[in-house]
Amino acid sequence: MHNHTQPRPMFIWRTIFWMTFLLIPFALSSQTYKLSGSEGEVMVTGTSTLHDWEEIAEKKSGSIGLDVSGELPKITTLKFAVESESLKSGKSGMDKNTYKALDSDKHKEIVYQMTSVKSISKASSANTYKVIATGNLTIAGHTNKVDLPFNLTVNGSKVTLDGKYGMKMTSFGIEPPKALMGTIKTGDEIEIHYTTIWK
Structure with a gap:
């Protein structure tokens, strides 16, 4: 009488091995x-009745999959x-007005x-790829859905995102800052310029 149950454990192990082997690339592909x-x-750039201005974010964090x-x-x-109070212009008076406009005591981060990728194509x-990503941008506690354009460069373990985004402060409920008793007024239109490195 032959025993046909002997090879069964071998068959199970072989199946597990092949399933694992086939699934590994999928697990490794998303990083x-x-x-x-x-x-x-x-960097945030803008205008005023006196001169153009810029502020650089000293503290930023994030992740990309x-x-x-x-x-x-x-x-x-x-x-x-970006930490709201890490935006620095080199002028403490202007920084103070910025933090007040951003209500940074309550809203610590931008x-x-x-939420989705609108388009991606080879550059x-x-x-390098041209991307438009749809998502929620929250500034001073006010959230808007925006399409963010950027170039994505993938180089092994290093990824670069660079681009610029123009917006109006008033679209986020922010009153453009004023200085010197309101004699210097900041323009409503600003631009966010970014070159970010991800590892």
Whole structure:
């Protein structure tokens, strides 16, 4: 009498092995990159009745999830935050007015959280892609849905996001700051310029 049950454990192990082997590429294909706080730059530029101005964000954080297994990368997650009171212009009076306008005592961070990718396409240089990401931008406690355009460059363990986004302060319920008893007025239109490094 032959015993046919003997090879069964071997068959089970072989099945587990192949299932694991086939699933590994999917597990490895999506990677999370953390924003480097010490590299890159996030700058806000604007105008006033006296002169143009700029502020640089000294504290920023975030993470991006990327799946680079296909022809075009897939952005699975993207979150980006700047500490409101880390915006510095080099002029303490202007900084104070900025923090007041941002209501930074209550709202410590400016946050962008992606909800979907509107479009992604290859750019002219290698490993670079043009992206428009839809997400929620929260400034001074006011959230708007925005389309954020940027170039995404994937280089091994390093990812670069760079672009610029123009907006009106009043669209976030922010009254453009004034100085010197209201004689110097800031323009409503500002631009956020960013070159960020993620690892």
